[in-house]
Amino acid sequence: MQLSLSKSAKRNYLIVLSIGLILLWLSIKLIARLGAEMLWFEEVGYLPMYLLRLSTQGLLGVGIFILTAVYLLGNLALAQRLKYPYPLAKPLGTRITEINGQKPAINRGGIDLESQQISTVLNLRWLLPMTISLSLLIGGIFIHYLRVVMSQWNIDPNLPDITPPAPVLLSPEAIWQMVEQLHRHGWMAMGAGIWSIATLIYPRFLLGSIAPILSISIAWVVSGQWMRVLPYFQATDFQHRDPVFDRDISNYIFGLPVAELVEFWLVGMCLYGFVAVILTYLLSGDSLSQGKFLGFSRAQQRHLSGLGGVLMLVVSFSYWLSCYELLYSPRGVSYGASYTDIHVQLPANQALSILAFAIGAYLIWRSIYFPHQINNRPLSLALGLYLVMSIATHSIVPAIVQALLVQPNELARESPYIRRTIALTRQAFGLDNIAAATFNPQANLTEQKIRENDRIIRNIRLWDEQPLLATNRQLQQIRLYYRFPDADIDRYTLASEAKTLPPPTPPYKGGELAPSPDKRDALTPSPLKGEGWGGVKISAANQIKYPSPPSQLPPPQWHVPKQQQSPLTYCEKE
Structure with a gap:
């Protein structure tokens, strides 16, 4: 009796074999490099320090990868269970009794679609721009983190400091730069269009493939920042406090870099998870072919509320960190917090942090205790207020204050902050205890x-x-x-x-x-x-x-x- 493999089985076998050979090659290369480096560090007497570095990088990389992959793949799997598995032929609100001779009682997750509370129906003129925008945002997130990986990988060994640079946070500025690049370069715009079409056709495959790659990228970057993580656990107080927040200087040397690293990780993970799940729901039920999306079911709304709440908590954490980052602001005439930073940007960041925390807490509460009757008006007003404040306080209001209040009387406005910068600079270089003496030259040269x-x-x-x-x-x-x-x-x-x-x-x-x-x-x-x-x-x-x-x-x-x-x-x- 002869057994023959089908074409799909042969293709899967070749894929598995190829992946196995690649992993084997990478493993051999990694083992050879680690072995050589361990022998070298043992020869110069620094093997314990090298092992500490390896263990720290390993714990950071493996831990971040597992947490990120579980979060992303778990939410995508839950979205696959809760999404519409077939095209609904009738608008919701009417009883669906039969499709193709079968009763559509439940979907794959055992969810009774007919008993679910459904959100607003989206027609094609709204659905198509939304899905294209979300697919482009997915591609932007993916490209941004790949760029960060490449910047960490390509480090000039001839530089005096080969510590990887701090990773660039995924911010609205970074996304806007990508949009400008698409506008300037036609080939990039063409690639974005192809990516968007592919995402709309194969959403499950592409979103599921990006999740582990993004997890590996974030884990790689974070593990490469071990030199910023280890000092945090050996921090020593400087016995000097900053004049703005009255915190010890050591918090900015040891604590703030680690907090920014956590922010880099959480922003990418939570934003991708939220956008990918929304896109999965919007494309479910063959919505583009049907010409409309029939709304989010009750279970889908609970899922999105939980993801949105976690994302808003991360945004609140980001605004809270930005308050301390104002001490590094280059806006004023001297490096550090200026008049506009203290009187405009700092209160705005604090207010946005509180507002984002309140929105996130409410969304998580709604995800856990989802009411039968949903009133989205307060949430819409809160989100609208957050967007208006975020746009206004990011550039518009500070620019107006700087131009109308600070620059006409810049010396008087900025003098306290200039004196503060000079005093702290002298203190940092140990020049604060210099005694000034007047030299009185005498005309008695002989x-x-x-x-x-x-x-x-x-x-x-x-x-x-x-x-x-x-x-x-x-x-x-x-x-x-x-x-x-x-x-x-x-x-x-x-x-x-x-x-x-x-x-x-x-x-x-x-x-x-x-x-x-x-x-x-x-x-x-x-x-x-x-x-x-x-x-x-x-x-x-x-x-x-x-x-x-x-x-x-x-x-x-x-x-x-x-x-x-x-x-x-x-x-x-x-």
Whole structure:
């Protein structure tokens, strides 16, 4: 007896085999990299710190992935149970007795559709724009988090600080930037159109596929922020409090970055879950083909109320954090909270946080204790008030106050905040305990005092950076060896005597600069062991022989021990 697989079974087998091979390749690559890094850290004596990093990243990544995937996939599965499984031929309010010879008693979730309270019917002219907008919003959320992942992935290892940057929050500004990009680039608009059509045709497959990918993306980004999470559990009070909220400075160094990371996670998870479930319900019952959506059932409204309540609580948390983020505001003349931030933006953020919390709490209460008679008027008024306040206080009102009240009398309005910024900056750099003393010069300079301070007198700087740089550039402009990008003033010890020297640094490939054989003022590169991309011309800043050019001192000789040599260091001459 011979057994043969069907085409669908063969296709599923090939898909599973391909996924298995990819996971095997990734596992081998990950194990090889972790093994090599563990051996290296053990060799340098930092294996415990590396294991702490791995454990922290693992806990963050796995925990965030599980919570996000369970939330998204669970709500999508519940939406599949509660959605309309067939096209309803008659408007709700009439008794449906038979469709295609069968009685439509219940849907897949065991929900009696005929006994459910239904919301307002949506015709095609409202349904189609809503579904297209929601599908584009789904794509925007997905693209935004993929961009954040790429920004965390592509970090220049040559930078002094390779800590991944703080992830960019999904905000109305970020969504508006995507809309502007669609307007400027035709190919992006075409891609968005194709995505929208595909989402409307295959909503279950695409929404279900995006959920685990989004979960992995958020988990990856959060796990990469382990250097912001670990200090939170080892926080130490600074014994200094900020003047606006009267909180210890350590809350902004250790606590606020972690809170912003939680905000990044919750906003993406809750917003995607809410929009995906709404889109699932709107496309159920073959609504686009039927030309109308017959309204949300009672069970669907309870589900959406719960998701909307959680989303509004997250929005309230976001506005609460934005109050503390005003301390980093660049709006005023100095960095930090300004007059407009304190008198306009802060009260507005606090009011919006309270209003969003009240709306979220009411929606969750309505999801748990869903009344038989629903009055949506108070909820509509609250949401309308929230939208108006959010738009007005985000840019309109602060801009008006800044233009009409602050700028005409900016010095008087901003002086308290400028003094506060200066005081806290001095305190941060340990300059708040400097004693100011008045220097009262006396006209009693004698020849004897000049002779006693001969070294100081001879080391007075006579050359300024700008004319020195211009002179050197003019001398070298017809010689194509290099170009001076800058001039700096520094002090060096030459023959046991400190001198003030300005070393311009030209970018050229080679090594040390030496005088040219024709004894003119041009410099030529001489070869070194190794390879460099810079050189120096050293002049004495305390010597001027008019009209001669700046003096030229012999170039320094560098010697690097062989055990410290690398392609980026200077070595001794051949």
